[in-house]
Amino acid sequence: MEISERKKKILTAVIDAYIATAEPVGSKLIAGLGDLDLSSATIRNEMAELTAMGYLEQPHTSAGRVPSPKGYRLYVNELMERQRLSMEEAEAINQSLNLKMQQLDKLMSDVGKLASSITQYPAVALAAPIAATISRFDLIYVDVNTFIAVAMLSNDTVHNKLIHLPFSVEQGMVQRLASVFNTNFVGISEDKITPSLINSAERACGDTMGLTSVVAAFAIDTLNKAKEGEAIVTGASHLLRQPEFRDPDKAHEILSYLSESEHLLGLPSADADDDIQVLIGPENVAKELKDSSVVIARYNAGDNMRGIIGVVGPTRMDYSGVAAKLRYIAAGLSKFLGMPEAPRGFEKLQIKEMTIDEHQEDDR
Amino acid sequence: MEISERKKKILTAVIDAYIATAEPVGSKLIAGLGDLDLSSATIRNEMAELTAMGYLEQPHTSAGRVPSPKGYRLYVNELMERQRLSMEEAEAINQSLNLKMQQLDKLMSDVGKLASSITQYPAVALAAPIAATISRFDLIYVDVNTFIAVAMLSNDTVHNKLIHLPFSVEQGMVQRLASVFNTNFVGISEDKITPSLINSAERACGDTMGLTSVVAAFAIDTLNKAKEGEAIVTGASHLLRQPEFRDPDKAHEILSYLSESEHLLGLPSADADDDIQVLIGPENVAKELKDSSVVIARYNAGDNMRGIIGVVGPTRMDYSGVAAKLRYIAAGLSKFLGMPEAPRGFEKLQIKEMTIDEHQEDDR
DNA sequence: ACTGGCACTCTCGCCTTCTGAGTGCTAATT
DNA sequence: AATTAGCACTCAGAAGGCGAGAGTGCCAGT
Structure with missing residues (x-):
């Protein structure tokens, strides 16, 4: 009909x-x-x-x-009509976006906090898992049994690890190790780091103490971490204010579901290149979310990273308002993080260029 | 009487x-x-x-x-009688302690997860704020307008930041900068990094483009972050299973209190060098915790770091069991993290040495 | 095609009643 | 003097009954 x-x-x-x-x-x-x-x-x-x-x-x-x-x-x-944010709301978001950018996980938790405090629903922040490779590798010799391993990844993040050794090494060995890694471990994906590759690297730099495998383990760990993705939930307590979650059992079910971040990583359905995606009640695959809705926005965090910020609430959710707010936050982040010539760390530039001045984006 | x-x-x-x-x-x-x-x-x-x-x-x-x-x-x-852990419980904890050690924040969240899943109460993990200094400073030249700043702190943690520049620098300048920082910024506390110090460093390496202040900002940020401490709450949903928190308003009050990490940092009362500390109901300063109890254990994470792991629950709490579990976890962590010759990253050694074999510690 | 009206349904809040666990006190017992 | 048995009393919480009110569906009239 x-x-x-x-x-x-x-x-x-x-x-x-x-x-x-x-x-x-x-x-x-x-x-x-x-x-x-x-x-x-x-x-x-x-x-x-x-x-x-x-x-x-x-x-x-x-x-x-x-x-x-x-x-x-x-x-x-x-x-539903596409809601506009009030000036105050937009201003509040702009304010918070001016936060000093930092490590990825810190960024995620900050974004989550922002989204959940703005929307008054619990927020989940996801780092889209991306298969990264090492693009640069350094070892910093600290003292006779300590050095720092530094790996820069293709997604423009840098990871490090302090390595103490139960024996001593000379500086020359550390340097040789670094150059071997820079030759053989750069640009390859994690699954290419095989025992045989490690063995040949070991021989190449004349390492007899298992140093190579320690460093290789760091490389593998780092790549895995990047690949895994991460999920952070913020503002879970907001859920308890919704009348549909006054039943503690329901609230408990969904909160404990949310707290297992593994679940969340599968959240965004693969397709959907929309700016905003809404999953209503039974449209969610997870049965714990059958009575809830999820609103998701994507943003680009730098060249090779995508982030996802989502909000969870009852099916009776202020879709219009939440969508508008998330859209605005995501747009702001993309703009902020994508800027090539106003890098993280250059506070003076940031503050000037950060303000998102178009108050709303074009209609669909 | x-x-x-x-x-x-x-x-x-x-x-x-x-x-x-x-x-x-x-x-x-x-x-x-x-x-x-x-x-x-x-x-x-x-x-x-x-x-x-x-x-x-x-x-x-x-x-x-x-x-x-x-x-x-x-x-x-x-x-109350000092409870012994069952073999299974001890084994479960040992298992989890074998987790690969990583960044501090990751460690904290893992420890929190462990504690909350073992005790079935929400757990808070705190990094005791410690005024750290930089003990070593490096700059890694990546390309003409990119380098990585690496700072190793006195608490044996390493921080880094990728710095993109809107202009280009030569490698020599970066090297000069690094050596200037290694001379002037090592071993001093954050408040000693004054504008005048930065200015003289700027002159010392002939920097006219504000590079020095960018790197100095990174140094300050890093030190501040170490000083601030951090708090992570895990397993909040466990609270909802306690009958005393079936009232959603109560649950909401305490959960939103816990989610503001600033509050938690003041939690452990300064004195108390006991292994385990218990705060019962009104003994808590925060009025939101007046009906709840907190059990806290401390552990040593490396030479200059102390961590705190706590658990929040109703005053009607299984003090004996929780205390035993936390004590065991904290002892395990101290042992694990304190080990000088079985460093993070040396998995083979770790697994062997990690198991905590005394099943219970000495009595008070 | 819309509306006014009416009978009907069903939840929710309120009141009453009733039951039973637990108390405090007294008198008997050891 | 300490303990116990017994008994009257209290009170929260469950169970049941009742009425109000909001909402519906349908029919007849405009």
């Missing part, structure tokens, strides 16, 4: 009201709004049909209507 | 029962245990006196008794 223009209006009104109040909405309420000039009886009929069509649901025979996932889907796809 | 031996026994029994059931305990229950050969009437009388003395409380006139904070205090101080 076709869904008439009027039905759409009514559905929108119902969803808006339900999002605002969290209570089943009745025909009278909608009529009272005055948006449509119809009596409650007419609206009742329309609502009955919307229910039959699967866009609305009835908790029990004599209660108002509640949107079904299908209804929400229609709503986010074409009904 | 003196507290008789018998009263202590009864108090212990009441607290043990209350910890197990979370329900007010009555005289009959205690009598039924058979530990003391007394009738319920006698126990009733004793309990009445214990109440008068302030060790027990009565939720309402005709209910069982509940331990007061004062009661718990006596309990943890002298009544």
Whole structure:
């Protein structure tokens, strides 16, 4: 059956009201709004049909209507109006984006904090796993049994590790080791680092003490860490304010699900190159999220990194507002992190160029 | 009034029962245990006196008794028996301690996860803030407008930062800069890095482009980060399983308190050099924790670092079990991290030496 | 095609009642 | 003097009953 223009209006009104109040909405309420000039009886009929069509649901025979996932889907796809942020909100986000940029994980947790405090929902920050390679390798000789291994990856992050040895080495050996690694370990992916490669490297620099394998282990670890991706959840407590999570068991279920970051890494469905992605209730694969919705935005963090910032809430979520806020944050991050000539660390430049001045992006 | 031996026994029994059931305990229950050969009437009388003395409380006139904070205090101080871990528990902890050691923050979050999964309470991991100094400084020249700054701190951690420049520098300049920093910035605390010091360094290496201040900013940031300390909360969702936090408002209050890490840094009271510290209900300064208890253990992470691992729960907490578990974890960590000759990165050695074989430490 | 009206349904909040665990006290027992 | 048995009393919490109110569906009238 076709869904008439009027039905759409009514559905929108119902969803808006339900999002605002969290209570089943009745025909009278909608009529009272005055948006449509119809009596409650007419609206009742329309609502009955919307229910039959699967866009609305009835908790029990004599209660108002509640949107079904299908209804929400229609709503986010074409009904809801794209919200603009208020000046204050935009300003607040800009302020926070001016935070000094740092290590990736620190960045993620800061972004998560920002998103969750702005949206008032728990936020998850993901670093999209990317198979990186080592693009540069150094060993810094500290003293006779200590050196620092430094690996710069193709995604422009740098990792290091302090290595203490239970025996002593001469500086020459450390230098030889570094140059061997720079020749043989640069530009290859983690699975290419085989025992035989390590062995030949060992021979190449005349190492008899297993030094090579220690350094190789660091290289492997580092690459693995980059590949693994990471997930951070922030502001989990916001969830408890939502009426649908007042039941401690429900809250517990979802919170403990969120706290196992492994789950989250599979979150973003592979395709979807949209700016914003919404997963409503049962659209989530994880059964723990069947009653919840997730809104996801992507951003580019530097040349070879993509980050994802998402928000979790009840299906009755302020999709429009959350989407607008996330979109704005993601755009700001992309702009900030993508800037080639205003690098992290150059605070003076940053502050000047950081402000995102277009208040909203083009429409779809 | 003196507290008789018998009263202590009864108090212990009441607290043990209350910890197990979370329900007010009555005289009959205690009598039924058979530990003391007394009738319920006698126990009733004793309990009445214990109440008068302030060790027990009565939720309402005709209910069982509940331990007061004062009661718990006596309990943890002298009544509770020092629990031994079961072999399985000890083994589980040993297993997890074998985790590959990594960056400090990663370590903290891993330790937190371990503690919270073992104790089934939310855990907080704190890095005790320590004023560190730079002990070594390097700059790695990558290309004409990129280099990596590496600072090794007195607490044996290494920090780095990739610095992109909006202009180009020659390698010689970078080398000069590094040696100037190694001469002037090593061994001094953060507040000694003044603008005038930076200025003279700038002159010393003939830098006209503000390079020096960028590198100095990195140095300051790094030192600040070390000084600040850090707090990570893990396993917050466990809290929701405790009956005393079934009220979502209470749960929300405490969870949002915990999520603001700044609060937590002040947690451990300065003194107390005990291995384990217990803060019961109102003994906590923060009003959000007035109904909760905190158990804290300290461990030594390397030469100049101390870490703290704590657990938060209701006042009705399994103090004995939690203390034993934390003590064991902390001892394991101290042993593991303190080992001078089995360094991080030397997996082969680690695995062999890591197992903590004394199953329990000496008594106090 | 819409609306007013009406009978009907069902949840929720409120009140009452009832039950049972637990107490405090007294008198009997050791 | 200490312990115990017995008993009357208290009170929170569960169970049941009741009414109000919000909402529905449907029909007849505009």
